[in-house]
Amino acid sequence: xxxxxxxxxxxxxxxxxxxxxxxxxxxxxxxxxxxxxxxxxxxxxxxxxxxxxxxxxxxxxxxxxxx
Amino acid sequence: xxxxxxxxxxxxxxxxxxxxxxxxxxxxxxxxxxxxxxxxxxxxxxxxxxxxxxxxxxxxxxxxxxxxxxxxxxxxxxxxxxxxxxxxxxxxxxxxxxxxxxxxxxxxxxxxxxxxxxxxxxxxxxxxxxxxxxxxxxxxxxxxxxxxxxxxxxxxxxxxxxxxxxxxxxxxxxxxxxxxxxxxxxxxxxxxxxxxxxxxxxxxxxxxxxxxxxxxxxxxxxxxxxxxxxxxxxxxxxxxxxxxxxxxxxxxxxxxxxxxxxxxxxxxxxxxxxxxxxxxxxxxxxxxxxxxxxxxxxxxxxxxxxxxxxxxxxxxxxxxxxxxxxxxxxxxxxxxxxxxxxxxxxxxxxxxxxxxxxxxx
Numbered sequence: 068x069x070x071x072x073x074x075x076x077x078x079x080x081x082x083x084x085x086x087x088x089x090x091x092x093x094x095x096x097x098x099x100x101x102x103x104x105x106x107x108x109x110x111x112x113x114x115x116x117x118x119x120x121x122x123x124x125x126x127x128x129x130x131x132x133x134x
Numbered sequence: 135x136x137x138x139x140x141x142x143x144x145x146x147x148x149x150x151x152x153x154x155x156x157x158x159x160x161x162x163x164x165x166x167x168x169x170x171x172x173x174x175x176x177x178x179x180x181x182x183x184x185x186x187x188x189x190x191x192x193x194x195x196x197x198x199x200x201x202x203x204x205x206x207x208x209x210x211x212x213x214x215x216x217x218x219x220x221x222x223x224x225x226x227x228x229x230x231x232x233x234x235x236x237x238x239x240x241x242x243x244x245x246x247x248x249x250x251x252x253x254x255x256x257x258x259x260x261x262x263x264x265x266x267x268x269x270x271x272x273x274x275x276x277x278x279x280x281x282x283x284x285x286x287x288x289x290x291x292x293x294x295x296x297x298x299x300x301x302x303x304x305x306x307x308x309x310x311x312x313x314x315x316x317x318x319x320x321x322x323x324x325x326x327x328x329x330x331x332x333x334x335x336x337x338x339x340x341x342x343x344x345x346x347x348x349x350x351x352x353x354x355x356x357x358x359x360x361x362x363x364x365x366x367x368x369x370x371x372x373x374x375x376x377x378x379x380x381x382x383x384x385x386x387x388x389x390x391x392x393x394x395x396x397x398x399x400x401x402x403x404x405x406x407x408x409x410x411x412x413x414x415x416x417x418x419x420x421x422x423x424x425x426x427x428x429x430x431x432x433x434x435x436x437x438x439x440x441x442x443x444x445x446x447x448x449x450x451x452x453x454x455x456x457x458x459x460x461x462x463x464x465x466x467x468x469x470x471x472x473x474x475x476x477x478x479x480x481x482x483x484x485x486x487x488x489x490x491x492x493x494x495x
Contacts, residue, residue, distance in 0.1 A: 114473060115477065115480070118425075118473055118474070118477045119477070121425075121429070122421060122424070122425035122428075122429070122477075123421075125424065125425060125428030125429060125432065126421075126424055126428070128428060128432065129424055129427070129428050
């Protein structure tokens with residue numbers, strides 16, 4: 068087996084990020100479908116929430132890189 | 135301005151012709167990338183190349199083998215040392231990189247894995263003396279930070295003097311590009327989060343936003359003077375988050391500290407909530423630091439890895455796919471550069487707002 072356990076850890080963390088951002092995107096698109104006039108506000112909030120969730124996932128990547 | 139169609143076909147044709155001509159003429163030049171006589175087949179090591187691009191170093195590569203040697207400033211326990219980093223750069227002697235030893239005023243120095251250590255005349259590392267060495271050199275990150283700061287100062291000082299001279303008239307030139315951004319930071323980031331007292335903090339928020347933005351953007355440019363990794367250096371992001379920590383806690387009013395140490399909760403929850411809140415004082419700027427560092431560094435590593443694919447497979451046919459991927463990732467990185475600057479500034483404004491807000495009920 069090549070590579071290290073750290074790569075497995077980083078991969079697991081990315082699963083969490085994928086699920087989280089997928090949920091955010093899905094709900095945002097649903098919201099836009101219900102009320103198209105609010106599209107730009109919903110989009111702004113979606114991007115902000117996605118960046119915050121991605122920050123948490125990158126915590127794990129950083130720990131994997133250092134370890 | 136009075137032409138009937140915007141697409142002036144004669145100009146477009148000339149532009150297209152000159153572009154094609156330039157591309158063909160470049161292709162016909164002899165290729166400079168081949169070496170005179172290939173040495174023994176070395177396996178391309180992507181990890182070293184990527185870490186070298188993403189990390190810091192004492193010299194700034196300009197083009198191919200041309201390199202700007204930045205000064206090395208060392209504070210030893212005997213005094214200050216100042217010399218050009220050319221003296222300690224590794225050079226290839228018969229294909230093997232040999233570190234050069236430089237005889238300074240007090241000790242001899244060489245660079246080992248891009249870290250300067252004290253050696254004696256033979257080349258043996260002197261551990262004890264190396265530990266007492268404080269490295270104040272102008273490295274690539276410092277020089278690139280000065281470049282970014284110079285650009286910011288020039289642009290914003292010229293913009294402010296233009297505002298003073300043309301007060302009352304409409305914006306012209308660089309004002310029209312930057313005024314929407316400045317107003318965006320003021321109206322969408324500062325006022326909603328801080329409220330009425332935003333005037334005191336607007337210079338800090340604007341500085342943070344534009345500093346992070348310009349350094350992120352310059353890091354995406356592939357040639358000199360861009361292509362450095364400043365905001366991906368954890369020391370730089372640590373300083374930015376320490377600034378946030380200091381500003382938030384110095385400006386915290388009575389209600390802010392009351393929320394942390396004596397919140398309005400049942401007494402038996404104090405034992406959990408108060409340590410959590412105290413850790414929260416440190417962990418919020420810590421998250422800011424890690425978020426910016428990891429996003430920018432990860433972006434650079436991805437782009438460099440995709441380009442290294444060409445060198446790992448050693449064929450030209452990988453390059454269309456690789457270049458396409460790299461262009462796609464670079465577009466995402468452009469979005470990430472702006473987004474991370476915005477998120478950092480917005481979270482700082484949010485924390486400041488939490489610190490200065492008045493009691494509601």
